[in-house]
Amino acid sequence: MGITRRQVLAGGIAAVGTAAVVRNPFASLLDHSTPATSSTDHPVLVLVTLYGGNDGLNTVIPAAAGAYLSGRGDLAVPADQVLTIGDGLGLHPNLKAMKRLWDAGQVAIVRGVGYPNPNRSHFRSMDIWQSGVPERAVATGWLGRWLDRTGTDPLRAIAIGPTVPLALRGEKVAASAVPVGSVALPVSAPVADAYRAMMGVGSSGLAGSVARTGTDLLTVERALGRIVDGARASEDEGSATNLEGRAQGALGPQLDLVARAIAAGLPTRVYAVSLGGFDTHANEKDAHAQLLADLDGAVDAFTKAVGGRPVTVLVHSEFGRRVAVNGSGGTDHGAAAPVFVIGPRVRGGFHGDEPSLTDLDDGDLKHTTDYRSIYASVLGNVVGVDPSVALAKAPTALPLFRS
Amino acid sequence: MPTTCKDRRSVVVERDVDVTTRRIAHLHRRAGFGIGGDALERAVAAGFDAELARLTDLRTAEAATPPTLTPIGEVDPKDRRRLRADAVALATWWLGRMVATEQPWREKLTLLWHGHFATSIQKVHVAKLMYDQNALFRTQGGGDFEALTQAVAKDPAMLLWLDSNTNRRGHPNENFARELMELFTLGIGNYGEGDVQEAARAFTGWTLDRSTGEFRFRPRLHDDGSKTVLGRTGAFGGEDVIRQVTTSPACARFVTAKLWSHLAYPVTPDHPVVASLVTEAPLDVGALASRIFRHPEFVSDAAQQGLVKQPIEYVVGVLRAVGVSGAVVEGRGPFLLATLQALGQVPFAPPSVGGWGQNGYWLSSASSLARLRFATVVAATVPVPAVEDASRGDRPDAMAHVLGVEWSSATAIALQSVADDPRALVALAFVAPESVLS
Numbered sequence: 001m002g003i004t005r006r007q008v009l010a011g012g013i014a015a016v017g018t019a020a021v022v023r024n025p026f027a028s029l030l031d032h033s034t035p036a037t038s039s040t041d042h043p044v045l046v047l048v049t050l051y052g053g054n055d056g057l058n059t060v061i062p063a064a065a066g067a068y069l070s071g072r073g074d075l076a077v078p079a080d081q082v083l084t085i086g087d088g089l090g091l092h093p094n095l096k097a098m099k100r101l102w103d104a105g106q107v108a109i110v111r112g113v114g115y116p117n118p119n120r121s122h123f124r125s126m127d128i129w130q131s132g133v134p135e136r137a138v139a140t141g142w143l144g145r146w147l148d149r150t151g152t153d154p155l156r157a158i159a160i161g162p163t164v165p166l167a168l169r170g171e172k173v174a175a176s177a178v179p180v181g182s183v184a185l186p187v188s189a190p191v192a193d194a195y196r197a198m199m200g201v202g203s204s205g206l207a208g209s210v211a212r213t214g215t216d217l218l219t220v221e222r223a224l225g226r227i228v229d230g231a232r233a234s235e236d237e238g239s240a241t242n243l244e245g246r247a248q249g250a251l252g253p254q255l256d257l258v259a260r261a262i263a264a265g266l267p268t269r270v271y272a273v274s275l276g277g278f279d280t281h282a283n284e285k286d287a288h289a290q291l292l293a294d295l296d297g298a299v300d301a302f303t304k305a306v307g308g309r310p311v312t313v314l315v316h317s318e319f320g321r322r323v324a325v326n327g328s329g330g331t332d333h334g335a336a337a338p339v340f341v342i343g344p345r346v347r348g349g350f351h352g353d354e355p356s357l358t359d360l361d362d363g364d365l366k367h368t369t370d371y372r373s374i375y376a377s378v379l380g381n382v383v384g385v386d387p388s389v390a391l392a393k394a395p396t397a398l399p400l401f402r403s
Numbered sequence: 404m405p406t407t408c409k410d411r412r413s414v415v416v417e418r419d420v421d422v423t424t425r426r427i428a429h430l431h432r433r434a435g436f437g438i439g440g441d442a443l444e445r446a447v448a449a450g451f452d453a454e455l456a457r458l459t460d461l462r463t464a465e466a467a468t469p470p471t472l473t474p475i476g477e478v479d480p481k482d483r484r485r486l487r488a489d490a491v492a493l494a495t496w497w498l499g500r501m502v503a504t505e506q507p508w509r510e511k512l513t514l515l516w517h518g519h520f521a522t523s524i525q526k527v528h529v530a531k532l533m534y535d536q537n538a539l540f541r542t543q544g545g546g547d548f549e550a551l552t553q554a555v556a557k558d559p560a561m562l563l564w565l566d567s568n569t570n571r572r573g574h575p576n577e578n579f580a581r582e583l584m585e586l587f588t589l590g591i592g593n594y595g596e597g598d599v600q601e602a603a604r605a606f607t608g609w610t611l612d613r614s615t616g617e618f619r620f621r622p623r624l625h626d627d628g629s630k631t632v633l634g635r636t637g638a639f640g641g642e643d644v645i646r647q648v649t650t651s652p653a654c655a656r657f658v659t660a661k662l663w664s665h666l667a668y669p670v671t672p673d674h675p676v677v678a679s680l681v682t683e684a685p686l687d688v689g690a691l692a693s694r695i696f697r698h699p700e701f702v703s704d705a706a707q708q709g710l711v712k713q714p715i716e717y718v719v720g721v722l723r724a725v726g727v728s729g730a731v732v733e734g735r736g737p738f739l740l741a742t743l744q745a746l747g748q749v750p751f752a753p754p755s756v757g758g759w760g761q762n763g764y765w766l767s768s769a770s771s772l773a774r775l776r777f778a779t780v781v782a783a784t785v786p787v788p789a790v791e792d793a794s795r796g797d798r799p800d801a802m803a804h805v806l807g808v809e810w811s812s813a814t815a816i817a818l819q820s821v822a823d824d825p826r827a828l829v830a831l832a833f834v835a836p837e838s839v840l841s
Contacts, residue, residue: 051755120596121585123757154768162747162769169763177767179745185772186779190820191827195775198817198835205708207811209766210836217771276754277525281566281578327574328566333581362596 041309043345044262045270045382046302047143047167048251048315049130050295052278053122055288056320056337057365060109061090067357071323075285075331085109087350094293097300098340105348106303108341108400110374112355114367118319118335122279126318130167132375132391142375143270144170145390146383154216155223157270158261160254168272173212175272176220180253183221192218227264251275251298259305269383278317282328299342312343312382312401314374322363336367339374345381345401352398373398423447426702427454428807432841433666433710434458434696435507436720439807440789455696458508461545461689465506469538470496472531475616480528489530494750495736497537501719503729509541512688514715515665516540517750520555520587521758522564524751532560532616533751548658548686549649552587556645557618562611565756572626575603582756584648590672593653594633601630606641655681659691666695668709669761676700710841711762714746714770718777721833724806725785738780745773771834778833782826791825798822802832810837 062068063079065088082090083099091099101107115134119125128134132142140148147157148170157168157175168175185192199214254273261268275295280288299313320337336355352369359366376387376397387394427446431438435458438446446454472489479485501510517540524533536558543551555561556579562568565579580602584594608625611618630639633647648654656672659680663670670676680694695701712720718739722732732739743749747770748759793801799818803810810818814835821827832838 119591120581121591122755123586124591159767162745162767162773163760163764164767174763174767177769179769179772183772186776187830188827191824191831194817194821194827194831195834197820198814198831201811201813203811203813203836206711206762206766206840207708207836209763210711210771210839213766213768214771214834217768217775220768221772279755281576282569326576327571328569328576330566330576332577 042267042269043310043312043382043384044268045378046255046258046311046313047270047272048295048299048313049126049165049167049272049274050278050291050315050317051122051126051274051276052280052317053125053319053321053333054278054291054317054337055280055284055331056317056334057323058284058288059092059095059292060085060111060338061092062088062354062357063090064088065357067323071325071357073325075325075329087354089354092289092292094289095296097296097303098342101299101303101342102348106342106344106346107348108346109350110339110341110369110398110400111350111352112336112365112368113316113339113352113371113374114319114336114365114369115371116367118361118364118367120319120333120335122318122333127166129316129318129371130165132372139169140171141165141167141169142379142390143168143383144174146170146379146385147173147175149389150385153267154219155266155268157272158220158258158266158268159272160257161274165272165274168270175270176216178220178224178257180257183224185218185221223266224261224264227260251294252301255298255302256305259302262306262309262311280321280330281326281332282330284330303342308344310343310345312341312345312378314378315340315342316371320365323357323360323365324363335361335364337365339371341374341378341400347400347402351400369398370395374400377401423451425707425809426451429702429707430455430458430696431507431807432712432720434692435511436501436716436723437807439724439805443807455693459689459693459696461506461509464542465504465509467500467504470530470534472534475529475531476614478529478531486528486530490524490533490751491736491740493524493530493534493537494740494752495733497750498715498719498736498739499729499732501715502722502727502732507723509545511716512544512692513537513540514713515662516544516551518665518713518753518758519661520561521753521756522560522751523753523755527560527563529560529616530751532563535616536560537751545689545692546687548654548688549646551688552583552649553642553645555587556583556606556641557609559611559616559618562609562618567606567609568611570603570607570609571624572604572607575600575607575626577603579603579606580644583645586757588645588648588654588657589651590653590657593651593657594648598632601632602639602644604628604630605632605639605644609641649686652681655686658686662688662691663695664761665710666692667698667701667706708840711765711839712841713759713761714743714748714765715750716841717746717774717839718742721778721781721838725781725787725829727785742773742777745776746770766839774834774839775830778830781833782830787825787829790829795822798825798828799832802829806832806838808837810835 058077061077061082063077063082069076081093084090085102115128130141131138152173154176159165159168159175159177164174164177196218199211203211258271277291316339319333319335321331321334326332355365355368372391373395376391376394377400379385379387379390380397381401424447428438428443470493473485504510522536527533539554539558543554565582566576567579570576577599581599585591604626608621610621627638629636632644656677660670660672660677663676700706753759787805789805790798790801799810799815814837818828818831821831
């Protein structure tokens with residue numbers, strides 16, 4: 001079977017599209033919750049990016065610490081409400097599934113994650129996280145450089161949503177992007193052929209990028225067309241929902257699509273999904289609780305759907321928030337924060353030291369763990385490449401996985 | 404050899420026309436939403452200078468009916484259905500205005516400032532306030548940059564968006580002060596953390612009067628103590644801080660780079676072209692844009708091939724090219740907003756205060772699919788007589804004329820292969836690289 005998988009990969013896109021169908025002709029009859037342990041399962045990374053700066057101190061909570069209580073005031077989560085996980089820490093009460101996975105040894109919580117000279121700009125800090133380069137602005141992502149080095153197959157990495165985040169953009173190529181909903185082409189076969197011909201000419205510059213993403217679309221449609229539920233694509237309602245006031249793009253449907261793509265046996269090694277709305281400068285308590293409930297519910301459904309497959313979920317944000325509450329019942333931009341790494345192959349428990357709540361850097365937590373040590377571990381153990389491919393100064397990988 | 408001379412002269416004249424046509428079409432793609440057909444021919448006959456003057460003349464305001472939105476006093480924050488209906492009505496109204504306007508440069512500037520002072524209805528909730536901000540960009544977006552920034556800082560939607568409304572003495576909220584420096588005026592590296600914290604104090608007491616929906620300064624909430632911002636010390640108020648940052652040389656470079664990036668090709672403030680555009684005079688947006696459009700580098704290959712259309716520009720450009728009316732747009736709001744959502748750019752809902760990205764940000768397999776779907780629907784519902792009436796062999800050229808573009812040979816061959824079906828040709832033309840690029 002391993003040879004078959006390699007042959008499929010070598011055979012390229014057309015072969016994969018066919019293989020996905022042939023390999024699993026009764027997909028709809030299979031129970032997704034049944035652990036699938038066939039040897040064709042390859043490790044998969046699912047990157048969950050929380051945009052806006054998730055409040056790490058109200059996610060993994062030092063609920064009894066005096067400096068937390070005095071700093072947070074009314075925003076502090078009471079110690080009798082947190083879900084205790086040891087070391088004086090507790091998960092936010094809305095992270096119930098996360099607690100269950102923690103108890104099962106499937107959650108690594110990396111504490112105090114950050115980088116030197118923390119930047120409190122959303123954009124710069126998110127670029128630092130997604131590029132994997134804290135020293136200077138670069139135009140490629142940490143996983144984009146892996147894509148650059150491993151060919152052009154657009155199915156290696158898939159971002160859910162209209163755009164591809166920096167993390168998955170390389171210099172020459174980028175991940176594919178797939179909408180939640182149908183990917184069916186709206187045109188007849190002759191027009192599709194003309195489209196293919198029009199986009200198939202290798203040109204340089206931006207015109208070349210337009211052509212490449214057009215060609216990628218044809219590949220993606222071929223691979224995913226059969227697994228995406230077309231009935232779901234009620235687009236008119238979708239746009240109205242987005243304007244309504246909730247953070248853009250619910251996480252649940254994004255992860256649901258990823259789960260079905262994994263079940264269908266796509267060769268994809270990396271998926272990217274996101275949840276926005278974490279920039280809680282004002283009236284944080286209820287809004288943040290709701291966001292964590294959304295995250296928890298989506299992760300709960302996803303981990304059940306992928307069962308025992310070797311899937312690793314990495315959850316991070318661009319920074320944490322200030323220790324002290326501000327005058328608006330919220331918190332301003334901070335620095336170090338916890339990162340979650342979830343999955344059956346993960347070495348569960350705490351990694352990295354909890355930052356001091358009193359020895360602060362201008363009101364912010366000092367980082368104890370470099371974010372690139374997480375990337376190095378994930379690259380080696382999940383993506384399956386030498387970390388030096390993506391990280392110039394590859395730091396020591398954290399022991400996040402069971403060998 | 405008189406005939407040869409005459410022939411040569413006619414070749415030269417023809418080439419000049421081509422150059423002018425190309426230059427004016429490029430100008431209209433950047434300062435507007437594109438131009439083609441008879442309008443392009445008239446503009447070429449008038450010449451580049453006359454067309455530039457006409458296109459960028461903002462002295463008279465265009466008459467337009469404002470959208471019908473729930474008045475401030477009647478907004479019920481719990482009535483989500485009505486909030487949503489207002490949000491859809493507002494976004495649809497703006498699309499209709501962009502499609503119908505005879506002042507495309509004014510709408511283009513409004514869109515540019517919406518992306519620069521990026522404010523989202525997802526937090527502001529009240530469509531009327533978003534409309535007021537949109538009107539502010541429309542009326543003041545082509546003038547003095549400090550005046551524009553002063554007005555934006557007191558704009559009710561902005562007061563809510565960046566939490567100025569809850570920024571008070573003793574408990575400063577840094578959100579507005581930080582983005583003012585980082586994203587609106589100076590850029591990273593031109594201020595320090597201390598400047599943000601001190602400036603935040605200067606903006607304390609800037610609140611929104613919920614009953615009127617207007618700015619209100621509350622002295623009792625204001626910290627009137629001494630602050631030090633960008634090396635100067637005084638009992639500054641918010642206006643003083645804005646004056647100081649907008650008159651800083653870093654601001655001129657930052658804003659010039661922003662405009663050049665959206666009108667020519669992306670640059671950082673340290674790019675040489677920025678230095679060649681900055682002057683000693685107070686930063687005036689209209690004057691700066693005029694320098695950009697006349698800059699030799701504006702017509703360079705790098706500039707001509709330097710931008711991908713933003714989705715809003717793309718959708719509006721297609722609809723204008725085929726002569727859709729504003730009224731038709733108003734009737735197809737849900738479809739157009741669904742298209743824009745699939746492309747990643749919903750009006751009044753930027754993903755963050757950083758606005759939207761550029762170029763590669765808009766290119767993905769998902770956006771290719773969304774463009775193809777949009778193009779197919781438009782081509783199926785809106786006839787393009789210039790293409791349908793042309794002979795089969797002339798149809799690719801006829802469509803190029805409608806859009807004011809020139810096809811690459813690959814595109815021309817692909818279009819010719821479906822020329823039996825004019826609507827398929829039109830749809831394919833809308834998604835060709837030449838139509839996706841600005």
